[in-house]
Amino acid sequence: MTDPTPLPDTDLASSDKDHLLREDIRLLGRLLGETLREQEGEEAFAVVERVRQHASRFNREQDPAAAAQMAAALDDLSLEATVPVVRAFTYFLQLANIAEDQHHVRRNRAHARAGSRPREGSLAHTLERLADAGVDAGALAECLAVARVSPVLTAHPTEVQRKSILALQRQIAARLASCDRTDLTPDEAAEIDAALKDAILTLWQTRMLRPVRLAVIDEVKNGISFYDDTFFAELPRLYCRLEDQLRAAFPGREWTLPPFFRVGAWIGGDRDGNPFVTAPVLTEAMRLQSAAAFDFYLAELHTLGAELPLSQRMVKVSPALAALVERSPDHSPHRADEPYRRALSGLYARVAATARCLDDHAALRPAVAAAEPYESGEALRADLAVLAASLAANGSERLAAGRLRRLIRAVEVFGFHLAPIDLRQNSDVHERTVAELLARAGRCADYLALSEDARIALLVEELATARPLQSRWIDYSEESAGELAIFFAAREIKQRYGDGALPNCIISKTDDASDLLEVALLLKEAGLMQPGDAPALAMNIIPLFETIDDLRAAPATMARILALPGYRALVASRGDEQEVMLGYSDSNKDGGFLTSGWELYKAEIELARVFARHGVRLRLFHGRGGSVGRGGGPSYQAILAQPAGAVSGQIRITEQGEVIASKYGNPEVGRRNLEILAAATLEAALLDNENRLENAEAFYPVMERLSELAFGAYRRLVYDTPGFTRYFRESTPVAEIAHLNIGSRPASRKPSERIEDLRAIPWVFSWAQCRLMLPGWYGFGSAVGEWLAENPDGLALLQRMYAAWPFFRTQLSNVDMILAKSDLAIAARYADLVTDAELRDSVFARIEAEWHATRNALRDISGGAEPLADNPLLARSIHHRFPYLDPLNHLQVDLLRRHRAGETDERVRRGIHLTINGVAAGLRNSG
Structure with a gap:
C-alpha cells in the first residue's frame, strides 16, 4: 500500500457518481x-x-510480467512474514465491502x-407498476x-x-x-478520522479466526444480533411506509396491513445432520429470542415515556386510557398529571413481569413497582393501541404516528417469541423413530x-385413534428418545x-407420502395433533x-x-394452506x-396445478443459498422469474451464511433488501409476468432438451469420471x-469421502475458494453446443428466450456473474x-x-454483450x-502444498x- 493513498488504481474511466466510493476506499486503505506500518513495521508494509x-x-x-513479479514477491515470503500479508489483504477486502455498502x-x-x-425493487415502483x-385497490387488498x-x-x-469482527465493521x-x-x-472531521483509525487498529489487533467451533447457542445469539442491528427498527418502518404509500396511491380507503412480513429462523430448530440441536437447545434458543424481544419493548416503552410528558391540564384523554392510568x-x-407517562410506566411494569415469568429475564431498568404479567403479545398490543387512540382522539395524532405506531407494529410482528x-x-430419522414406536408398542x-x-394404511389407522404409542416406562434408543423430546x-x-x-x-429428503404421515404421528404423540371427527x-x-x-x-x-x-382434514385445520x-x-x-433450476x-x-385441483393454497418455501451454485443470486429477479401462479402473494426464502x-x-x-422481497412478491403475485409472454410454453421443449444435455455433461464429470x-x-x-x-454442523452427512454424502455448502464453498465456481455454470456450454448441432438454425430461438423469458434470462445472468468471478489461471494453480x-x-x-x-x-x-453488461x-x-x-x-495454494x-x-x-477467510470476504457470496 502506498503512502498516503495506497488503494486501487483509478485511471480506468469511471462515472462521477463513483467518485465518493473511490475516496472512501482510498481513505480506508490509507x-x-x-x-500495518505501525504494528508490523516498515518491511511488512513495503512487502504488501x-x-x-x-x-x-x-x-x-x-x-x-506483473503476475510473475507478484508471484516472486509472494514466493519469497517467510512463514512469519506471510501472516501479516494475508491479514492485510483480507482486511482490505472487508473494508472495501463496507465502502461499497x-x-x-x-x-x-x-x-x-x-x-x-x-x-426497481422499491415498493413505490411496485405500486406504480x-x-x-x-x-385496483380491491385486488391489492385481497392479495x-x-x-x-x-x-x-x-x-x-x-x-x-x-x-467481534462484524461489530467493528459496523462501527466503521x-x-x-x-x-x-x-x-x-475541522474538529469534527478530525474526530471521525481518529475514530476510524481506532476502529481499524482494533480490527488489526482482533483475532480473525475462531479457536473453537461455534455451538448452536452461539449461532442463535449471532442470529439475534441482526434484530438489534436491523429488524427491530426496519420491519415496523416497512409496514408504516407501505401503509402510507397505499393511502397516497389509493386514497379513500383505510389501509391497515395484516402482519404479512415476518422474519423466520432455523437456528436452534434445524436438526438435519446436526446432533447438537437437542430439546434443551431448542428451549434455550426460544428463551434467548424472547428475552431479546422484551429488551427491545422495554427500551422503547422507556423512551416513549420520555417523549410523551403530556399534561392532563393541556390535553384530554380517552376513558380507556384513564382506565390504564388507574x-x-x-x-x-x-x-x-401526566397520564401517558403513568400508563407507560404501568405497561413497562407488566412487560418486565412477563419477561421474568416467561424467561427468568430481568429488565435492565427496574419497574416502578410489581405488576401482573401479560398473558399474550396481543394484550400488550391492545394496551398500546389504547394510547394511540387516545392521542388521535385528542389532537395529538401526529405523536401517535412515530415511535408508538412502530412499537405497536413490532409487538404484532415479533410477539413474545421474536421469530418463529x-x-x-x-x-430417515422420523422413519426410524416411528418404526421403533410401533415395534415397542x-x-x-x-x-x-x-x-x-x-x-400409509397403517399410519392412517394410527392417526385416527387417540391411543398413544409412546410410554414413559419404555427405554427407547438415543435417537428416538431425542426426537420425541424435541x-x-x-x-x-x-x-x-x-x-x-x-x-x-x-421434513428433509421427502420422497413419499408416508414421510408426512410419520411426522403427523410424532406430533400426535406429543399432543400436537388431535385425532377425532x-x-x-x-x-x-x-x-x-x-x-x-x-x-420430479x-x-x-x-x-x-x-x-x-x-390428511386433507388436517390441512383444512390449518386454513386449507399447505407449504412445500x-x-x-x-x-x-x-x-x-x-437442470436444478429447470426441475x-x-x-x-405442477404443484400449483395439483393444489388447485384439491382446493388448497400452495405456499412455496425456497431453500436458496447465497451463491449461485446453491441456488442464490439476486432475490428480486429470482422471484419475478417464478412461473405464473407459483407465488400467489406467499413466499418464504432461506437466508444463509455470509449473505x-x-x-x-x-x-x-x-x-432495501426487506423492501425488495415485499415488492417482488407483490409484483409476482399480481402481474403474472409469465402469463403475459406469448407462446411461452414453446420455450419449454427447448429448455427440457438443454437441461437433459447439461445434466448429462455434469453427471459425466462429477459422478462418472473415475478419480473425480x-x-x-x-x-x-x-x-x-x-x-x-x-x-x-458437520461438513458431511456421513463419515465418507463420497460427494453424495458431502453437504452442498462445503461443496460450493470449496469451488469458490479455488476460483472455479464450477457448480454455478458447468454443463451449460456443452448443452448449448449439442443443442445447436441438433438445431443448426436454433440460435435465434435461444436469443428470443433470453430476451422474453425471465426464467431463462435470470439463469444466464447468474452464469454471467459466476464466470466474472472465476479465474482459470488461478484455478490451474489449484489443479x-x-x-x-x-x-x-x-x-x-x-x-x-x-x-x-x-x-x-x-x-x-x-447478442455479444460484454460480461456483466447488465450488472455494472x-x-x-x-x-x-x-x-x-x-x-x-x-x-493459499502455497500453504496448502506445504x-x-x-x-x-x-x-x-x-x-x-x-x-x-480473505477469499470468502472478497467473493462475498462464496457458499
Whole structure:
C-alpha cells in the first residue's frame, strides 16, 4: 500500500457518481496501511505494497510480467512474514465491502433527495407498476389479506467472520455514514478520522479466526444480533411506509396491513445432520429470542415515556386510557398529571413481569413497582393501541404516528417469541423413530420392511385413534428418545409463547407420502395433533424435496397425500394452506445448476396445478443459498422469474451464511433488501409476468432438451469420471474448510469421502475458494453446443428466450456473474495440487474447455454483450477487489502444498484458514 493513498488504481474511466466510493476506499486503505506500518513495521508494509502494485498492474493490463513479479514477491515470503500479508489483504477486502455498502446507501439517498422516479425493487415502483397494469385497490387488498413474505435465517456455515469482527465493521460503516450526513467542522472531521483509525487498529489487533467451533447457542445469539442491528427498527418502518404509500396511491380507503412480513429462523430448530440441536437447545434458543424481544419493548416503552410528558391540564384523554392510568402502579407525585407517562410506566411494569415469568429475564431498568404479567403479545398490543387512540382522539395524532405506531407494529410482528423457529429433520430419522414406536408398542414388528401402500394404511389407522404409542416406562434408543423430546419440548414452547413460536415442521429428503404421515404421528404423540371427527394439527407439516428425482416426484407425492381424507382434514385445520419446500442446494449438487433450476421451475408449475385441483393454497418455501451454485443470486429477479401462479402473494426464502450479514448487517442496506422481497412478491403475485409472454410454453421443449444435455455433461464429470472425487479433494481446500470453526454442523452427512454424502455448502464453498465456481455454470456450454448441432438454425430461438423469458434470462445472468468471478489461471494453480498428473491434466482440460464453451454460448445468446453488461455494480466491485484477492489465492495454494507435504508448523494451518477467510470476504457470496 502506498503512502498516503495506497488503494486501487483509478485511471480506468469511471462515472462521477463513483467518485465518493473511490475516496472512501482510498481513505480506508490509507488508514489500514498506516496501521500495518505501525504494528508490523516498515518491511511488512513495503512487502504488501509491492505485491499490491504488481497485482493491480496485472489486473489492469493483463501483463504476464506483473503476475510473475507478484508471484516472486509472494514466493519469497517467510512463514512469519506471510501472516501479516494475508491479514492485510483480507482486511482490505472487508473494508472495501463496507465502502461499497455505504456507497449503495449514499446513492439511494441521493436518488431520494433528487426526487428520482422510484427505483426497481422499491415498493413505490411496485405500486406504480400495479397501477399501470390496472390492478385496483380491491385486488391489492385481497392479495395483502393472504400475503406471507418471510426471509428465514439459517445457521448454514458460510459466514467465516467472527461476531467481534462484524461489530467493528459496523462501527466503521457508521463513521463513514456520519461523514456523508453532516457538514463537519475541522474538529469534527478530525474526530471521525481518529475514530476510524481506532476502529481499524482494533480490527488489526482482533483475532480473525475462531479457536473453537461455534455451538448452536452461539449461532442463535449471532442470529439475534441482526434484530438489534436491523429488524427491530426496519420491519415496523416497512409496514408504516407501505401503509402510507397505499393511502397516497389509493386514497379513500383505510389501509391497515395484516402482519404479512415476518422474519423466520432455523437456528436452534434445524436438526438435519446436526446432533447438537437437542430439546434443551431448542428451549434455550426460544428463551434467548424472547428475552431479546422484551429488551427491545422495554427500551422503547422507556423512551416513549420520555417523549410523551403530556399534561392532563393541556390535553384530554380517552376513558380507556384513564382506565390504564388507574391500573398503573406509578403513583409518583411528579407524574400525577401526566397520564401517558403513568400508563407507560404501568405497561413497562407488566412487560418486565412477563419477561421474568416467561424467561427468568430481568429488565435492565427496574419497574416502578410489581405488576401482573401479560398473558399474550396481543394484550400488550391492545394496551398500546389504547394510547394511540387516545392521542388521535385528542389532537395529538401526529405523536401517535412515530415511535408508538412502530412499537405497536413490532409487538404484532415479533410477539413474545421474536421469530418463529422451524423444526427440521431428515425423513430417515422420523422413519426410524416411528418404526421403533410401533415395534415397542407391539403394533408392527418391522415397519421399515413395509411397502409404501402398507405404511400409509397403517399410519392412517394410527392417526385416527387417540391411543398413544409412546410410554414413559419404555427405554427407547438415543435417537428416538431425542426426537420425541424435541416434539414434547415443542408443545411446551407453544403453550408458553403462543402458537406462532413454533409453527412449522420441515421434513428433509421427502420422497413419499408416508414421510408426512410419520411426522403427523410424532406430533400426535406429543399432543400436537388431535385425532377425532375433526382432526386438527398444531403445526404445519412441510415436505422438503431436494434431489432431482425428488423434485420430479414432488407433484405426484403431494397429489397422493392430499387425496387421503384424513390428511386433507388436517390441512383444512390449518386454513386449507399447505407449504412445500424446494431445495436448491442439493438438487444443484445432484444434477447441476441448469437442470436444478429447470426441475424446480417445472415442479412449481405442477404443484400449483395439483393444489388447485384439491382446493388448497400452495405456499412455496425456497431453500436458496447465497451463491449461485446453491441456488442464490439476486432475490428480486429470482422471484419475478417464478412461473405464473407459483407465488400467489406467499413466499418464504432461506437466508444463509455470509449473505445474512451482507444483506442485514447494515440497517439501511437491510431496509432495501426487506423492501425488495415485499415488492417482488407483490409484483409476482399480481402481474403474472409469465402469463403475459406469448407462446411461452414453446420455450419449454427447448429448455427440457438443454437441461437433459447439461445434466448429462455434469453427471459425466462429477459422478462418472473415475478419480473425480480425488481431484476435487486435492484441488480445493475442502478438507481444510471442514476444520475451520464456522458452524456447529458437520461438513458431511456421513463419515465418507463420497460427494453424495458431502453437504452442498462445503461443496460450493470449496469451488469458490479455488476460483472455479464450477457448480454455478458447468454443463451449460456443452448443452448449448449439442443443442445447436441438433438445431443448426436454433440460435435465434435461444436469443428470443433470453430476451422474453425471465426464467431463462435470470439463469444466464447468474452464469454471467459466476464466470466474472472465476479465474482459470488461478484455478490451474489449484489443479497443480493434484498429485496424479494424468488425472489432473485430464479433468482440468475438460473443465477449461467447458468454461470457454459456456462463456462463448453466453456471449452468443446475449447478442455479444460484454460480461456483466447488465450488472455494472458487480463489474465495479470486481475492479476494486480482484487485485487484493489474487495474492490471497496464490498464498493459499502455497500453504496448502506445504501443509499436505507434512509441514506441521501451526502457522501453515493458520495461514490457510486466514486465506479462506480473505477469499470468502472478497467473493462475498462464496457458499
